[in-house]
Amino acid sequence: MGTRALKAPAGTRAALLLITFAYVGVMLLLPLGAILFEAFRQGIGLWWAAVTDPDARSAIRLTLIVAAISVPLNTVFGVAAAWAISKYSFPGKGLLVALIELPFSVSPVVSGLVFVMLFGANGWFGPWLEDHDIQIVFALPGLVLATVFVTFPYVARQLIPLMTVQGRGEEEAALTLGASGWRTFWRITLPNIRFGLLYGVLLCNARAMGEFGAVSVVSGHIRGETNTMPLHVEVLYNDYNFVAAFSVASLLALLAIVTLALKSALEWRYRAELEARR
């Protein structure tokens, strides 16, 4: 009797389902469809021309380079932070975890601004950098720094709860049996966290390739030089070149779809390993 009582009346169920479908359809699927529609509305030829344009190609290359530098940096950091935080107890741990997550609540624009304040022409190190002919802002290093800032917490945040639940028993067993610290890490820890790590890297990469606000502040918008793909989309859009803007945007939408598909596959196959349910 209890379970029957728990089931909501058919009317309520139908209403809630309808709201869900309508909301997901209108708020989420429709914008995705709009990108693809706008990108291909004037034929595949224009789409191809837009994504193979020299400026677009240079934007794609730059986006890949920025992600290829910042994602590994934050991956190493994330594993190190998760190791220190999950395997030991020390004072100030709560504060450390909170500070690691800080970039999530900082506006992307502020994230970019900080590096202009540090390394821009009027920044703290501006004159010194100019004397030594080093360009950080309006160049690749600035883009990388801004991207590292906004993607800072992704890997660490995924691994900290996972490794905390896993504890240190297996590592201690390996050490007891004579394995070295590094060997323990490679043979025990890494296999235990691999899917969580992959998950964190996946999300980190999606954000790194798609970041707009932070890189927009440090890039200087030099066409063909410091424009990443999202910035190139903005330039094209502001030039009223809508088909080209949506064509380049469709590549980023594809990245989002692939990311979501991989993420769902990971969640579905390895849910237990991602959450390490006891």
Added chain:
Amino acid sequence: MQRAFTWTSDRMVPGARPRSFRLPGFGLTLGITLFWLSFIVLIPLSTVLARSWAGGWEHFLEAAVSPRALAAYRLSFGVALLAAAANCVFGLIIAWVLVRYDFPAKRLCGAVIDLPFALPTAVAGIALTALYADTGLLGRPLAKLGVPVAYTPLGVFIALLFIGLPFVVRTLEPVIAQLSRAQEEAALTLGASRFQTFWRVLLPTLAPALATGFALAFARGAGEYGSVIFIAGNMPFHSEIAPLLIVTRLEEYDYSGAAAIATVMLGVSFIMLFVLNLLQRWRAPRVA
């Protein structure tokens, strides 16, 4: 719980000489963590604070609370609050449906919820603008009804509604999954109506998670830039968000002005961080 599994060497091999098996790597990993955190996050953020004071207290106030800046905060924080509240309502319904109901395309629905996390914000921005402009699929009928969306504060609301949803759904889902059905059953058996059961039994249990989702969506929405600037219209005093005003000040080479507004935004970020930590403490005993 974890302690129970911790082995010590002398227990494993009785009679062996007691060695302390300290897990190595603490110094190295904590060192990397602190270095990277300082280098990427803490030192850069502190320069903004320092910069905003460099021009003196009066200049800071002039830039931070100018009428134009106040209008921008009102829009950014006000709309972020409204959008986070709306997302709590829809997020609760969607999370509930995703956890409790079985229906076709459930897995697809669950995957699509994270689209705002995965889709670059600028792409979301131009897509929403294309839909809600008065020539767009949704914008045209709305404009005919006398509700223009794009290039008004309502456009900002739509963008933040889009961005904030997954924060609420993803925070609520695990908590709804862990809800004990016995409580609901007991309430219903004892004669409570469905509405009473929801209001008196379910909602209090879900409140900490709902508040966390709200805070996350608000923090993200208040600082959001990419998805908003295309649809917002960016008119000073009307549809200009605070992050955009920072960019404008920077383009005018008004560094301390940009830093002053950034400092106010950072202040709110720190408050939200603090609030989220308090919420986590509120949630902890219930989840465990």
